[in-house]
Amino acid sequence: MQILSVIVIIGVLVFVHELGHFLAAKWLKVPVKIFSIGFPLGNLPPLVKFNWGETECQLNILPLGGFCAFIDDEKDGERDPNDQKFLNNRKVWERFVVISGGVVFNFIFAIIVAVIMFFSLGIPEGREFTDGVVVLDIKGSSPAEKAGIKPLDTIVSVDNIPLNFEYDLNQAMNSIIQSKPDAKNADITYLAANGERVEKNVKLNADKTIGVNAEEVRGILVTQIIPAGPGEKAGIEKNDIITKIGDQNFIGVRNPEGMMKKVLADHTSAKPIDIQILRQGVTKTYSAVPDADAKLGVGIEYIKGLQIKNNDKAIDKALLPVNSIILEANKSPLYDISSVMKLLIAKHKDGTPANVMVKRQGADIPLSIVPDNTGVMGVQIQSAIKEIRRAPNSFFEPFKASFTFIANTCVLLTEALFRMFTGHMSLNEVGGPIMVV
Incomplete structure (x- = not known):
């Protein structure tokens, strides 16, 4: 199909x-x-x-x-x-x-399709991260198909371990690294101070860790700055991470982009709002006055990772700079609960059954799955992310949203192609947050 x-x-x-x-x-x-x-x-x-x-x-x-x-x-x-x-x-x-x-x-x-999409589906207002992992597709005759998993099922737990949006990132990183008992190295992808995503192969310590002390960071990454916009005037720079806006931080927030837009929309016009940002490990606060459309004039992307606070115990200190933010370990995104599920399933490559709970049309269905000898059960999955949309405020808004969407897509594709040809992006990043387990 x-x-x-x-x-x-x-x-x-x-x-x-x-x-x-x-x-x-x-x-x-x-x-x-x-x-x-x-x-x-x-x-x-x-x-x-x-x-x-x-x-x-x-x-x-x-x-x-x-x-x-x-x-x-x-x-x-x-x-x-x-x-x-x-x-x-x-x-x-x-x-x-x-x-x-x-x-x-x-x-x-492309413009016609985008306009029709925004008219029929609404204007995007951000993403809502929910619990569980959604099954997108199933390989024929796979362990998952034999066990009764169906497309669009949501896997909510494996072996009674909930696949929740909130989980310990340090524990997730160590679990990913230690899932290969004989490995002496690990591939670590982090966000450098200049905003570049860097991938390094680092040596592991005797305890099978990379030897860093890291703290969870979550917020909104500033991906671009509109010249002369409220953000630039306030002093916000590209690659800053907005960790707090007004009185709201992003801890436990499942619709981060939407929350930020709502805070700005609810803010009294022409009055400044405090914006706390993280820049190269230093927390700063700026005051910005949103424009007439309640916007800061910045491109945004939700980010969730581990900021390295100390690397004294790391063997490869130079490869793990302090204040960089770890995003992936061994190609598995830390923010993506799919990575956790993949590890839990892989533990059963010895032939023991994994107890999987799926939610289907509101009902919880327990299933027993025995993955193959590589720890794969044959499903294509993605974290349960729901896109939040609203009705257009005017007839012309879908047209404006279409041009903005296409322009941003062209910029992202150009940047991605440049990073691929210059060796700063691997082909593994092209597929997005979808993986096969």
Whole structure:
């Protein structure tokens, strides 16, 4: 089912892209010989084909892309340099319009989809972290399927250990590291002082720890600063971590972004509000006056990790700088309860059954699961995170939200690609907070 969904999504995106090339060519009266979704395989004929004017429309067997074929693609015969039916004989700006038509149509399509999404689903107001782990998909004939787990089940406990949003991060980190008894090293990912996510392979002490004293930190990471916005005017900088706003901190808060927005919205206009931030291990307080839309003019991202306060017992002190914030251990995010569940299930790779409690349509269902000899039960999971949305305040708000969403997505993708090509991001980070256990 997943493969079919991916094929359909790729097919729609390819169709929109090639339609952009096609309509641009039609507008300029450049003949299009073939309009194809999918690529042909050898000498196999198209699955579907029909003629539309001078164009043969095709649906081919390989769903990996598509193409528009022009007269220029014919290898036989001579070409009249003055014949305007050939794309290469057209002016530079005309060729540019045809070539860029696909990208332009993809962008327009993205805006249309985003507007429809925000009109129908509402405007995002943050995320609510709930207890448990949601099952997204199940591998056929896996231990999970045999035990009776179904997609969209929420696993709430393993061996009577609750999978709660609130848990000890230090204990979680040590459990992740010590889940490999023979390991002498651990991969630690932390947020450096400059905001960069850094991954280091560090040596373990005799007690199978990394030898640091760390305290839990949770709050809102400032990912960007809007020039001349309230945040910048107040002195807030990119990579600051907002730990308190007004009288509210983020301890126990399950909808952190929403809480921050509500505090700002409830704040009396034109009066400053105190904002406590953590910057390179130092706590500071600034006063900011939110704008007319009750915003600070900063990009935000919830963060939950362990701040290194002391590294005296670490073997690799230079690799674990004080005040950096540990986010992952051995590729497992500390903030994600999925990591804890993965460890609990892996303990039963010896063939003993794991007692799993799932919630299905409001009912608690106990199941017994024996994972395979690698400690995997064959499910794709994600922490139970609910997106909070509200109805648009005006007709134009979804349009504004769409442009903001697409602009932010473009920035994030550009930054991610840059980090990947410069070696600062591993491919493991691309998949997001979804894992298979």
